Amino acid sequence: MRIVNPSFGQEAPSTEKVGANAVDWKTDPIILFSNSKPNAIELLEGVRERMGAYRATDNINHAHKDSPAQPAPEAMIDELSKEYRAALIAIAD
Amino acid sequence: MEPAPETEILDLDNLDQAEWNEYAMAQAWGDGFPLVMPTEDLVERFVATCHGDNEPIPAMSPRRVIPTLPVMAANAVMAGCRPEYFPAVLAATRAVLTPDYNLHGSLATTHSCAPMLMFNGPVRKDLNINCASNCFGQGHQANATIGRALQLILLNIGGAKPGVMDRSTLGSPAKYAFCFGENEEESPWEPFHVRRGFAAGDSVVTAMPSEPPHNINDHGSTTGVGILTTIAGTISQPGANSIYGSAPIFIVLGPEHAQTLHRDGWTIADMQQDLFDRSAIHISRVSVENQESYANMDRVMLNDRYPMTATPEDILILVAGGPGKHSAYIPPFGFTSACSVRLSHV
Numbered sequence: 001m002r003i004v005n006p007s008f009g010q011e012a013p014s015t016e017k018v019g020a021n022a023v024d025w026k027t028d029p030i031i032l033f034s035n036s037k038p039n040a041i042e043l044l045e046g047v048r049e050r051m052g053a054y055r056a057t058d059n060i061n062h063a064h065k066d067s068p069a070q071p072a073p074e075a076m077i078d079e080l081s082k083e084y085r086a087a088l089i090a091i092a093d
Numbered sequence: 094m095e096p097a098p099e100t101e102i103l104d105l106d107n108l109d110q111a112e113w114n115e116y117a118m119a120q121a122w123g124d125g126f127p128l129v130m131p132t133e134d135l136v137e138r139f140v141a142t143c144h145g146d147n148e149p150i151p152a153m154s155p156r157r158v159i160p161t162l163p164v165m166a167a168n169a170v171m172a173g174c175r176p177e178y179f180p181a182v183l184a185a186t187r188a189v190l191t192p193d194y195n196l197h198g199s200l201a202t203t204h205s206c207a208p209m210l211m212f213n214g215p216v217r218k219d220l221n222i223n224c225a226s227n228c229f230g231q232g233h234q235a236n237a238t239i240g241r242a243l244q245l246i247l248l249n250i251g252g253a254k255p256g257v258m259d260r261s262t263l264g265s266p267a268k269y270a271f272c273f274g275e276n277e278e279e280s281p282w283e284p285f286h287v288r289r290g291f292a293a294g295d296s297v298v299t300a301m302p303s304e305p306p307h308n309i310n311d312h313g314s315t316t317g318v319g320i321l322t323t324i325a326g327t328i329s330q331p332g333a334n335s336i337y338g339s340a341p342i343f344i345v346l347g348p349e350h351a352q353t354l355h356r357d358g359w360t361i362a363d364m365q366q367d368l369f370d371r372s373a374i375h376i377s378r379v380s381v382e383n384q385e386s387y388a389n390m391d392r393v394m395l396n397d398r399y400p401m402t403a404t405p406e407d408i409l410i411l412v413a414g415g416p417g418k419h420s421a422y423i424p425p426f427g428f429t430s431a432c433s434v435r436l437s438h439v
Contacts, residue, residue: 009159
């Protein structure tokens with residue numbers, strides 16, 4: 001029997017997949033990205049402090065999207081991906 | 094079980110109904126209820142109802158793929174729709190893809206919102222969409238399956254898998270289906286879609302990510318101001334997303350409450366202003382931490398009170414339901430809009 005696949009979709013032009021190289025978590029610049037929920041920045045700052053036990057933290061920085069209810073703008077993601085090798089993201093609540 | 098190939102048409106072994114449901118559930122294509130098989134011939138009958146509709150469909154978040162008409166129709170078939178419902182499903186899909194609806198945010202949020210669909214105009218009668226007694230409840234194929242079809246589209250095409258991309262903490266029963274129509278015939282005011290600039294003869298669907306309806310019981314009040322006192326008290330909730338968001342809220346007046354309000358001379362604008370003023374939440378009912386959070390979000394207080402919406406006009410009022418002294422409050426996701434789309438193929 002032949003059915004129409006209910007989950008089929010054509011890939012949108014902007015969903016280009018980019019290969020990523022391995023990250024050196026001891027030295028590479030890292031962005032701590034907040035979803036702008038309450039206490040997300042405090043949580044990420046705690047992660048940054050703990051990372052200070054085994055690496056320099058002067059190239060670990062914070063960023064946040066404008067609203068917890070909106071996706072981050074593509075331009076913002078593009079900009080951060082040029083500057084940083086890895087991101088730690090606060091999701092949910 | 095192997096995941097299905099990523100092709101539009103799947104050639105499966107012949108399956109009976111039980112085997113088909115096992116297969117579909119294993120593919121995570123369902124909501125837990127049995128699904129109708131989306132065979133090619135059934136799907137073609139649905140697509141034929143939208144013949145000539147060439148308006149492109151944008152990519153659907155959060156998966157960011159562009160749906161095709163047959164694939165959307167396959168989900169409507171699975172939901173149990175009749176073919177003639179498909180233009181309504183398509184318009185509802187377009188409504189939730191309106192940028193102001195904020196589909197990505199509403200599907201990925203921890204909030205319990207689901208897409209509320211509300212129909213106006215001739216389509217309500219054409220498709221037998223229930224607008225009267227028990228309009229939020231069970232018993233009408235159009236309400237149940239149009240709402241369900243949109244949910245399956247968002248699940249299967251949009252990729253809003255519960256616990257994966259759909260991060261709702263608690264979910265809600267509205268995530269199965271939430272679809273009704275305005276009871277225009279028993280409303281003493283202009284229909285909702287006419288107040289939004291559509292013609293009375295247009296068939297229109299309005300969508301907003303919402304919590305399920307909260308009942309407002311008022312058997313005692315015999316005046317409009319009494320009923321509004323009860324409504325204002327019911328919608329004045331510190332736990333509602335709209336206290337810090339930008340979204341409108343819906344007040345669905347039962348016809349008996351509506352008649353009393355109209356008898357006492359209340360216009361839609363008067364009711365909006367009264368509810369805006371009297372539902373605002375005094376600062377003493379809001380935790381200190383939330384006060385700080387709202388201050389950081391530049392949320393404006395008026396006379397030591399947080400309004401439930403940004404403006405009185407964001408309190409959207411309509412009439413639905415049957416006999417009885419009940420109305421309802423439909424709280425929104427925090428950052429969204431009520432998005433209305435005219436049906437083009439009915």
